[in-house]
Amino acid sequence: MEATTFCVSPSTLAVRSSAIVARRSASADRSVGSAADSGKDWLIIDDLVDTGRTAQEVRRLLPEAHFATVYAKPAGRPLVDTFITEVSQDTWILFPWDIEPQFIQPISKRL
Numbered sequence: 001m002e003a004t005t006f007c008v009s010p011s012t013l014a015v016r017s018s019a020i021v022a023r024r025s026a027s028a029d030r031s032v033g034s035a036a037d038s039g040k041d042w043l044i045i046d047d048l049v050d051t052g053r054t055a056q057e058v059r060r061l062l063p064e065a066h067f068a069t070v071y072a073k074p075a076g077r078p079l080v081d082t083f084i085t086e087v088s089q090d091t092w093i094l095f096p097w098d099i100e101p102q103f104i105q106p107i108s109k110r111l
Helices: 053-061
Strands: 021-025 028-031 043-049 066-072 082-086
Touching: 043 053, 053 066
Parallel strands: 043 066, 066 082
Antiparallel strands: 021 028
């Protein structure tokens, strides 16, 4: 089984050429979304679709890909094929990778 990754920069919605190069095999590089590949048989997984701006870029690059997210907000919901949980547009989701670790003194030391 092969895995191919690519990155869309949501802060600028600019897809840099170095970010959209995908490796299909050890010997062949190609650009994602080229005329040769519309995304058929691709699975795109994201943690969250919010406003849908990043999802629109992914759809532009790979229109036939199956797009799955864990969380979907109403503005981006129409752009995904599968999601696990729909949340309101104003809900802030705090992911573990967004949290800075903080030391908490063990309970035994606080007594």
